[in-house]
Amino acid sequence: MTARAGEARPAHPPAAARESLQGHYAGFASRFAAFAVDVVVLSAIFLLVLAAINFVASIATGKTVDLNRNDIWVVVGYVVWAFIYFAHFWGLNGKTAGGALFGLQVLREDGGDVSGRRAIGRTLAFPLSFLILCLGFLGILLGDRRRALHDVIAGTVVIYSWDARAARLRYLSRPRYSAPAAPAAPPGPPS
Amino acid sequence: MEAMAQTIAERVISLVLDAVDVNAVLDEVDLNTLLDRVDLNTVLDRVDLNALLDRVDIETIVNKVDIEDVLDRVDVNRLLARVDVNQLLSTVDVNRLVGKVDVPAIVDQVNVNQMVQQVDVNEVMSKVDVNAVVDRVDINGIVEHLDLEAIVEETDLGAVIAKSSSGIASGVVDAVRSRTVGVDESIARFVARLRRRPYTGPPGPPAGLVATVGS
Numbered sequence: 001m002t003a004r005a006g007e008a009r010p011a012h013p014p015a016a017a018r019e020s021l022q023g024h025y026a027g028f029a030s031r032f033a034a035f036a037v038d039v040v041v042l043s044a045i046f047l048l049v050l051a052a053i054n055f056v057a058s059i060a061t062g063k064t065v066d067l068n069r070n071d072i073w074v075v076v077g078y079v080v081w082a083f084i085y086f087a088h089f090w091g092l093n094g095k096t097a098g099g100a101l102f103g104l105q106v107l108r109e110d111g112g113d114v115s116g117r118r119a120i121g122r123t124l125a126f127p128l129s130f131l132i133l134c135l136g137f138l139g140i141l142l143g144d145r146r147r148a149l150h151d152v153i154a155g156t157v158v159i160y161s162w163d164a165r166a167a168r169l170r171y172l173s174r175p176r177y178s179a180p181a182a183p184a185a186p187p188g189p190p191s
Numbered sequence: 192m193e194a195m196a197q198t199i200a201e202r203v204i205s206l207v208l209d210a211v212d213v214n215a216v217l218d219e220v221d222l223n224t225l226l227d228r229v230d231l232n233t234v235l236d237r238v239d240l241n242a243l244l245d246r247v248d249i250e251t252i253v254n255k256v257d258i259e260d261v262l263d264r265v266d267v268n269r270l271l272a273r274v275d276v277n278q279l280l281s282t283v284d285v286n287r288l289v290g291k292v293d294v295p296a297i298v299d300q301v302n303v304n305q306m307v308q309q310v311d312v313n314e315v316m317s318k319v320d321v322n323a324v325v326d327r328v329d330i331n332g333i334v335e336h337l338d339l340e341a342i343v344e345e346t347d348l349g350a351v352i353a354k355s356s357s358g359i360a361s362g363v364v365d366a367v368r369s370r371t372v373g374v375d376e377s378i379a380r381f382v383a384r385l386r387r388r389p390y391t392g393p394p395g396p397p398a399g400l401v402a403t404v405g406s
Contacts (some may be wrong), residue, residue, distance in 0.1 A: 023396030027375025111399025
């Protein structure tokens, strides 16, 4: 037995861990955090590729090539890459890198998998939510199904795809190490 | 004078009876016709059967009867074939009958161990539709009554889960997700309060997922 007698157990687990949450519509913070991670990931990959292109072009031409964000073709390339990134991953399994990290998945509004065409439509509609002063995201806060404007246009929803209760159990079952008990002090002289 | 007349009459009757051939007379009598004229019901009404039976020594008669011989002559199977058992049972008050049975006394006389040893459990089990039995069990209801957290935390099951699924990365991911979901819930509660609506937890899942996601 691995009973850890004497350790105080939390009186109540966090509300989010008391039920599975799997399949429930994802909230604003999770979606925003996932998007932020996606932006970081796709930007990092783009910058790496851009640096590689600069390096190869410099060697090939013998001149210093410095493609940077001020170049319109770099901006166009970044937008195209972002489009490919989101459309590909949403169409593949509904999960981008950020979505996978935060346990989010994009599904059809009836719970089915997102098709490639719908993923492309969602990716194209995604900027609209930004262009109207980010009001397109209000639906995540106010809607019954937490859908942003691009979700409504594409007929999609975003759900938690991870099991919060299983995570809680994994947390409880994690190995914990404690310092060995100090040996008993030898009897000293009477004070 | 009267005495002489009576003596003479008795003498005459005696002579007549001696001269009559009774058998011949009886042969002449048509008994069937005679019986047809007799009103048996009237005769029976006059008979006091109870008094008659009181005079009969039934015990003696019964003792003279060879019951074994009688029973040997009875074809029990044929007799039972004529009995309508269902009709017979319908007249029986089973509850009253069972109420009179001393069940504990019967059970005390039964050697249950010996009886169980004679049972072929494998054969019995082969006839049991385990799937049908399991279908009737509300496993979800049972699981809901379990304190899974206590089981995982205080038994070897926790170690098994830790060995099979945990790692530093998964621990960090679980922590990050839990925190973010907590923020989701805080924001949702705050918005619900602004809108003066009760918040009952995250909505969902989609209709198509209800059948596959156990949440």
